[in-house]
Amino acid sequence: RRHPFPAWLARLDEIRPVRAVQMGHLLGDGENIALGVDLPAGEMTVLVYVDHNMGTVVKDAFVIDRPIAEVVGQLDSLSAESAGETFTRELTLADARAKIDEAVQFGRITYPPFETETWPAVRPLVEWLLSLMPAGGEGYEADEVDSDQIEALTGRVMASPHARGLRRGRDSDDADIVETLLWLAAQQLGGDPLRWSPVTVEIVLLDLIPRKIVADAAYLRRVPAVMRHVVAFAHAERGIPKHLTADTMAAVEEFESQYLEEISTPRRQGPEALLERMGVLPPLDGDTAGDEESPSLADADYSFFLELMENVVGGRAAMTSLDDTPLPDEPLDLSDVPGDVHDRVRGVGARVDEAVAALFSEHAVSPELRTAARRILARIAAADSAIFRRKASDTGAAAAVLWIAGSVNDVFSASRSGVTVGAMMAAFGLKGSPSQRAQPMLRALGVPVPQEWDRTLGDRGLLVSAERRELRERWESLREMG
Numbered sequence: 001r002r003h004p005f006p007a008w009l010a011r012l013d014e015i016r017p018v019r020a021v022q023m024g025h026l027l028g029d030g031e032n033i034a035l036g037v038d039l040p041a042g043e044m045t046v047l048v049y050v051d052h053n054m055g056t057v058v059k060d061a062f063v064i065d066r067p068i069a070e071v072v073g074q075l076d077s078l079s080a081e082s083a084g085e086t087f088t089r090e091l092t093l094a095d096a097r098a099k100i101d102e103a104v105q106f107g108r109i110t111y112p113p114f115e116t117e118t119w120p121a122v123r124p125l126v127e128w129l130l131s132l133m134p135a136g137g138e139g140y141e142a143d144e145v146d147s148d149q150i151e152a153l154t155g156r157v158m159a160s161p162h163a164r165g166l167r168r169g170r171d172s173d174d175a176d177i178v179e180t181l182l183w184l185a186a187q188q189l190g191g192d193p194l195r196w197s198p199v200t201v202e203i204v205l206l207d208l209i210p211r212k213i214v215a216d217a218a219y220l221r222r223v224p225a226v227m228r229h230v231v232a233f234a235h236a237e238r239g240i241p242k243h244l245t246a247d248t249m250a251a252v253e254e255f256e257s258q259y260l261e262e263i264s265t266p267r268r269q270g271p272e273a274l275l276e277r278m279g280v281l282p283p284l285d286g287d288t289a290g291d292e293e294s295p296s297l298a299d300a301d302y303s304f305f306l307e308l309m310e311n312v313v314g315g316r317a318a319m320t321s322l323d324d325t326p327l328p329d330e331p332l333d334l335s336d337v338p339g340d341v342h343d344r345v346r347g348v349g350a351r352v353d354e355a356v357a358a359l360f361s362e363h364a365v366s367p368e369l370r371t372a373a374r375r376i377l378a379r380i381a382a383a384d385s386a387i388f389r390r391k392a393s394d395t396g397a398a399a400a401v402l403w404i405a406g407s408v409n410d411v412f413s414a415s416r417s418g419v420t421v422g423a424m425m426a427a428f429g430l431k432g433s434p435s436q437r438a439q440p441m442l443r444a445l446g447v448p449v450p451q452e453w454d455r456t457l458g459d460r461g462l463l464v465s466a467e468r469r470e471l472r473e474r475w476e477s478l479r480e481m482g
Contacts, residue, residue, distance in 0.1 A: 011040040017133050020096030021072050023079075023088045026240060027197035027248075028190070029053055032075065033096055035129060036068030043067040046126060050103045051114075052190035053199055056140050057107040058100070059114045061122050085244065094137030097130045102139040104130075145186040145193060147437060148390050153193060154179040162233040166226065173219045176432030177226040183436035184208050194234035197244075198251035201227065205252070205259040213433050214412075214421045220263045224256040309475045313460040313468070322460060324469035327368040333375075336382040344388040345381045349374060351398035352405075355427050359419050365411060368464035373405035375462055376445070384444035399428045400438035404445075407455045409467045 016038045024031030030053070035046040045068045051059040064071055072088065079086040091099075104123065107114060114120075157163055157178050166174045181204065182193040188208055189200050209223055228249060235245040310319045332349045334342050352373045360366040380401070381388055388397070402424060406412045412421045425431060447453050460468060 014038075014040045015132070017093060017129050019068050020091040020093055021068065021088060022091050022096075022099075023072070023075055024086065025082075026085050026087075026238075027199075027244060028192070028195050029197050029199045030059070033091065033100055034068050034071055034075075035096065035100075037129065045071040046122075046129060047071065048100050048103075048126060050099070052195075053203055054114075055106055055110065055188075056103050056190055057110050057114065058103045058119065058123075058126075059107075060116045060119045061126055062118055063122055063125065084241065092134075092137060094134040095139075096137065097133040097135065098137035098139035100126065101130055102141070145191065146390070147392060147396075147440060150179055150182050150186065150193065150436070151392070153182055157182075157230060157233045160233050160236075162229055162236060166229055173215075173222060173431050174226050176430075177219065177223055178230055180213060180432060180436060181223070181227055181230050183439070184212075187436075187439060194237050196231045196234050196248055198248050201231070201248060201251040202255050205255045206262060209259070210262045212435065214435075215433050216422050217263070219432060221260065224252055224259060227252055306475065306478055308454075309471060309478070311458055312456040312471060313463065314458050318460055319472070319475055322468055322472045324465040324472070326465045327371040327461075329367045330371050330374070333378050334381070337378060338381075338385045341381060341385045341388040344394070345377065347394045348388070348397045348401065349377055351394050351428070352377065352402050355398065355402055355424065358427050359424060360411075365409070365464050365466060369405060369409060369411060372409060372462050372464060373402055376405050376457075377401045380441045380444045383446075384440065387440050387444065395428050395430065396434075396437050397441075399425060399430055399434045400441055403434040404438055404441060404457075405462070408457050408462055409464050410455075411464075 017035050018038050019036035021034045021036075022031055023034070030049060030051040033048045033050065035048070037044050037046060043066070045064045045066055047062045047064060048058055049060045051057055076088055104127065107120075154175060158166065158168065158175050166172075166178075168174070184204055185195060185200065186193040189195065189203065204227070205224065209220065213220070231245065231248050231252070234240075235248070310316045313319050313322055332346065334345060337345060353370055356366055356370045356373065360369060403412075403421065406419075406421075406424065412419060412424065421433070425434060442453060445457055447457075463471070
């Protein structure tokens with residue numbers, strides 16, 4: 001370097017974070033945390049933006065060569081027109097460290113990562129400053145919202161004046177849609193089922209529902225109408241000003257037509273949707289005209305797909321020794337399950353057995369799928385028996401277990417078995433999607449919910465023979481192609 005280094009670089013031991021300020025908005029999409037830093041010859045401010053809609057993650061950060069009082073004053077003046085909507089509060093250095101560190105760490109496992117002109121370039125500086133701050137503060141950790149709480153909250157929404165106009169008949173999906181929307185907000189948008197903003201409306205309508213929810217067309221078309229009632233209830237509960245509620249309602253109106261178009265066109269769901277966004281898979285409709293750079297499987301790195309397939313069965317060693325011996329017709333094994341939930345687990349298992357018999361009686365997969373579902377049920381009960389101590393219906397639990405077993409074995413397809421997820425739910429007398437009911441069970445099985453589940457559990461002992469045979473054949477074909 002020809003130009004001189006700043007003189008304070010030789011006096012790093014004199015640098016100290018001295019103040020932290022949190023600045024945010026009532027709708028809670030994100031917030032700035034400003035760190036005031038004393039330098040050997042002056043002051044600077046590090047401004048960290050934390051996004052709560054993407055999972056409480058650092059989305060950007062800046063180094064500003066100004067004292068923190070000046071930076072905070074400028075930001076407050078910019079938000080003066082929104083008086084009453086924004087807040088500015090002092091944080092202890094320990095709390096600021098805990099919050100920023102949590103958001104930085106979550107960002108490390110977020111894909112695709114957030115990248116700007118300054119982030120993650122300044123991450124080493126941010127992490128170094130955090131190391132100079134006191135530990136033991138309070139982060140963003142919130143109480144986990146479980147299925148019982150969501151069910152109770154759904155009941156409150158449906159019984160409130162804000163539900164006027166929602167359908168309550170036996171053939172109506174509205175209550176299930178309310179529950180689905182609350183689950184998505186709780187699991188995917190920062191943990192609060194009642195936090196709704198124009199941004200969260202856009203994310204739910206244009207990404208989460210089309211990508212994650214498997215339901216019939218009538219159910220999906222009804223979502224925007226039901227969402228308006230959920231927003232009205234949520235904002236009344238949170239005391240949100242009427243003009244912000246109007247802005248959020250306007251967002252539903254703005255994105256509704258695009259949402260309806262999205263759900264009526266071919267689209268990938270689950271992990272395939274993530275792979276398409278990563279550029280590993282081409283668009284489902286195959287329309288790549290005019291885009292010479294569009295990714296295709298012909299250009300793919302086959303080692304990536306090989307590894308994905310190997311992980312489905314537990315790794316490369318498990319794949320190389322994979323056979324297609326049928327799973328035995330074995331009973332539900334509760335030897336590792338606490339005794340006080342045995343009766344409840346047996347009741348759920350009986351409902352699963354009945355559904356398998358009703359749905360797959362004419363398919364060779366039936367006895368193997370029943371065994372896979374029993375094994376999954378037993379593992380869930382052994383890992384988190386509290387799931388079966390909660391006041392929830394055996395029917396809903398059984399639907400979630402069978403959905404997990406059927407998903408890992410790819411049986412819910414009109415072309416493969418003639419049985420869809422909708423048909424399975426109907427067999428249980430339920431409507432909508434079972435994915436929300438399955439969240440605590442997936443967590444018990446080691447799935448990092450609420451991250452995207454790739455429909456695998458990494459254990460060949462939970463796969464029926466046909467699925468293992470197809471996986472092995474596809475794996476061998478990919479090896480030859482690669």
